[in-house]
Amino acid sequence: MKRIVVLISGSGSNLQAIIDACQLGRLKAEIVAVFSNKADAFGLQRAQQAGIATASLAIGDYADREAFDQALLQQIDSYQPDLVVLAGYMRILSAPFVTHYRGRLLNIHPSLLPKYPGLHTHRRVIESGDSHHGASVHFVTEQLDGGPVILQAPIPILPNDTEQDLATRLLSKEHLIYPRVIQWWVEGRVDLREDQACLDGQPLGPSGADFTPDKIDG
Numbered sequence: 744m745k746r747i748v749v750l751i752s753g754s755g756s757n758l759q760a761i762i763d764a765c766q767l768g769r770l771k772a773e774i775v776a777v778f779s780n781k782a783d784a785f786g787l788q789r790a791q792q793a794g795i796a797t798a799s800l801a802i803g804d805y806a807d808r809e810a811f812d813q814a815l816l817q818q819i820d821s822y823q824p825d826l827v828v829l830a831g832y833m834r835i836l837s838a839p840f841v842t843h844y845r846g847r848l849l850n851i852h853p854s855l856l857p858k859y860p861g862l863h864t865h866r867r868v869i870e871s872g873d874s875h876h877g878a879s880v881h882f883v884t885e886q887l888d889g890g891p892v893i894l895q896a897p898i899p900i901l902p903n904d905t906e907q908d909l910a911t912r913l914l915s916k917e918h919l920i921y922p923r924v925i926q927w928w929v930e931g932r933v934d935l936r937e938d939q940a941c942l943d944g945q946p947l948g949p950s951g952a953d954f955t956p957d958k959i960d961g
């Protein structure tokens with residue numbers, strides 16, 4: 744069974760969606776460990792409740808970003824993961840870390856990439872006057888939120904939407920697409936074009952099936 748390590752920084756509702764998919768048998772994989780850069784992340788409690796090993800590493804205990812990432816990498820590798828999943832992990836990963844896990848490192852980002860990489864996307868999309876917001880699951884590369892997009896879920900922006908309204912409505916979509924993309928990765932790249940078409944309500948979209956680790960450019 745494929746082994747998954749999940750990195751979090753906060754509530755862990757995406758982690759919970761992945762845990763649930765595994766427990767329901769929809770995702771034939773095992774979360775073997777959850778790591779956080781925040782010791783008080785509620786997602787750690789979610790993992791412990793599910794009987795999953797957890798650990799947190801404090802940024803302040805390390806000289807710099809690369810030292811932190813190297814320590815994190817060594818702890819992750821002790822679990823021998825096939826796939827590393829960022830689920831609300833709020834640290835930019837250094838190049839050695841990304842290189843080490845290239846092609847088996849995923850992230851979910853709260854925007855319709857390539858629009859709005861980085862932080863504060865709900866505020867930025869409201870300020871921009873866009874008609875739609877959304878979430879993107881993508882491979883992680885050195886370019887922040889610039890890796891190949893695998894699946895996206897759009898949502899309409901309603902006239903009086905606040906940042907919290909968008910965040911809440913978007914999370915429910917995230918909880919659908921992230922376990923589906925992980926299933927795509929674990930089960931050998933099943934075609935996601937129907938999923939994307941369904942999410943977009945439009946003609947067939949890009950297939951995620953073309954991505955292979957050697958095609959993930961830095």
Ligand SMILES: Nc1nc2c(c(=O)[nH]1)N[C@@H](CN(C=O)c1ccc(C(=O)N[C@@H](CCC(=O)O)C(=O)O)cc1)CN2
Pocket residue numbers: 829832833834835836837841850851852853860861862882883884885886887888889890
């Ligand atoms: N090398 C990469 N690292 C990460 C990626 C990526 O694509 N390439 N995705 C991000 C996830 N993310 C948005 O989806 C994101 C996370 C964190 C930040 C950021 O600016 N973090 C600051 C600290 C912010 C804080 O502590 O509140 C930092 O690391 O200095 C931007 C985007 C995960 N990493």
Ligand SMILES: NCC(=O)N[C@@H]1O[C@H](COP(=O)([O-])[O-])[C@@H](O)[C@H]1O
Pocket residue numbers: 751752753754755756757758786830831832833851852853861862878914917
């Ligand atoms: N830049 C990364 C980022 O902002 N990720 C976002 O953080 C939230 C985590 O929620 P969760 O902890 O409940 O899964 C999610 O909305 C995810 O898209």
